[in-house]
Amino acid sequence: MSRGSGAGYDRHITIFSPEGRLFQVEYAFKAVKAAGITSIGVRGKDSVCVVTQKKVPDKLLDQSSVSHLFPVTKYLGLLATGITADSRSLVTQARNEAAEFRFQYGYEMPADILAKWIADKSQVYTQHAYMRPLGVVAMVLGIDEERGPLLYKCDPAGHFYGHKATSAGVKEQEAINFLEKKMKENPAFTYDETVQTAISALQSVLQEDFKATEIEVGVVRADNPIFRSLETEEIEEHLTAISERD
Amino acid sequence: MGDSQYSFSLTTFSPSGKLVQIEHALTAVGSGQTSLGIKASNGVVIATEKKLPSILVDEASVQKIQHLTPNIGTVYSGMGPDFRVLVRKSRKQAEQYLRLYKEPIPVTQLVRETATVMQEFTQSGGVRPFGVSLLVAGYDDKGPQLYQVDPSGSYFSWKASAMGKNVSNAKTFLEKRYTEDMELDDAIHTAILTLKEGFEGEISSKNIEIGKIGADKIFRVLTPAEIDDYLAEVE
Numbered sequence: 001m002s003r004g005s006g007a008g009y010d011r012h013i014t015i016f017s018p019e020g021r022l023f024q025v026e027y028a029f030k031a032v033k034a035a036g037i038t039s040i041g042v043r044g045k046d047s048v049c050v051v052t053q054k055k056v057p058d059k060l061l062d063q064s065s066v067s068h069l070f071p072v073t074k075y076l077g078l079l080a081t082g083i084t085a086d087s088r089s090l091v092t093q094a095r096n097e098a099a100e101f102r103f104q105y106g107y108e109m110p111a112d113i114l115a116k117w118i119a120d121k122s123q124v125y126t127q128h129a130y131m132r133p134l135g136v137v138a139m140v141l142g143i144d145e146e147r148g149p150l151l152y153k154c155d156p157a158g159h160f161y162g163h164k165a166t167s168a169g170v171k172e173q174e175a176i177n178f179l180e181k182k183m184k185e186n187p188a189f190t191y192d193e194t195v196q197t198a199i200s201a202l203q204s205v206l207q208e209d210f211k212a213t214e215i216e217v218g219v220v221r222a223d224n225p226i227f228r229s230l231e232t233e234e235i236e237e238h239l240t241a242i243s244e245r246d
Numbered sequence: 247m248g249d250s251q252y253s254f255s256l257t258t259f260s261p262s263g264k265l266v267q268i269e270h271a272l273t274a275v276g277s278g279q280t281s282l283g284i285k286a287s288n289g290v291v292i293a294t295e296k297k298l299p300s301i302l303v304d305e306a307s308v309q310k311i312q313h314l315t316p317n318i319g320t321v322y323s324g325m326g327p328d329f330r331v332l333v334r335k336s337r338k339q340a341e342q343y344l345r346l347y348k349e350p351i352p353v354t355q356l357v358r359e360t361a362t363v364m365q366e367f368t369q370s371g372g373v374r375p376f377g378v379s380l381l382v383a384g385y386d387d388k389g390p391q392l393y394q395v396d397p398s399g400s401y402f403s404w405k406a407s408a409m410g411k412n413v414s415n416a417k418t419f420l421e422k423r424y425t426e427d428m429e430l431d432d433a434i435h436t437a438i439l440t441l442k443e444g445f446e447g448e449i450s451s452k453n454i455e456i457g458k459i460g461a462d463k464i465f466r467v468l469t470p471a472e473i474d475d476y477l478a479e480v481e
Binding site: 152 | 251252266267270271272273275276277298299300301302306307308325327328330331334372373374375376377
């Protein structure tokens, strides 16, 4: 029978290390980066946009089935960065929870409540030995009736914050540095500016210009709060606008 | 609780009689952001640093000081996600007490029940201790009270206490400044000065949080504007 507490098992299950750290949680963060993609989210004055890389590793794969952008309800979107299988599991549970919320309380689940639910579930995995933390960073976006556009990020440790802009994945830190500069003066981006800031941030940190088929873009807007994934043509328009601007 | 494969405790005694997981949990608390509390003659104040990982984080979306009941509030040092779990459980316990006895739960009772939960997680199968210490501030029929609860589940009543990174400097400062007949406003000023002692960078209403409860028995988190007023008075 295996035992914990300092006998070297602090790396295998989520118990404390002598420095008070949870190694399994830290390793879960590394697993998010190991997936090899970077994602960005930006909140504007009346819209939220999330962008992620669309890497299709094999030409024989059906491109349309490769996606990290999931509608949770008609009005809430979730961008999952990390282990694909863990993401699917999380999204399935989130969809269930959002539907039950709507049934129980009679109104749509707000983005921040969903983010809190995801984060609380992640916390359970950091405290109970029988389940490992999920290797997923989830960005939840939606338009709230009272508070306007919302962008929340939830991580394997169970933290969640509202963000003006954020990033996850391989180039997370570089992207955050880029976005901090852009958002310093608290600009109030229009819809187009929001989308183009997000896409150009991704292009800048990955140092490559994308084709419309190489990225996925998801948006919610105050004048159209339904969460949707942009079509290739729309992405093309934004990419053109960005290159003409520079 | 948990899978049957883990129906043994992960927190076990070392040969020297120590519970090492609890000690590691305390280390996690000690590397958390500083928080403190002061009991005045007519109320209690609790305060904490609120340092966020990036300026991109919307600080209005984060509130570290939480209500447990209308007349009891709490703050933590350590792991935020663990704190949320304890807040939820404590709120439920307070509500169950109210439903059963038709009276608000006394502060000592709520503290005891929360501490029991924390102790259970040091002995139950397949779980680790909570990585937080709590400061619980309340005002009931017995007057203003301040309690600190540790990951082990032990709790004490304090006149003033601090936790987290800057605990030793903060406690030394509090020992010098504390007086038995301090009033709530003085306590708030002292709390701000104590936080300022070990603060890295410029203290402002955006990177600290203050909660208070007075003889009106209503626990309130101060707005940034109110914190600005107190900061100006302290200068």
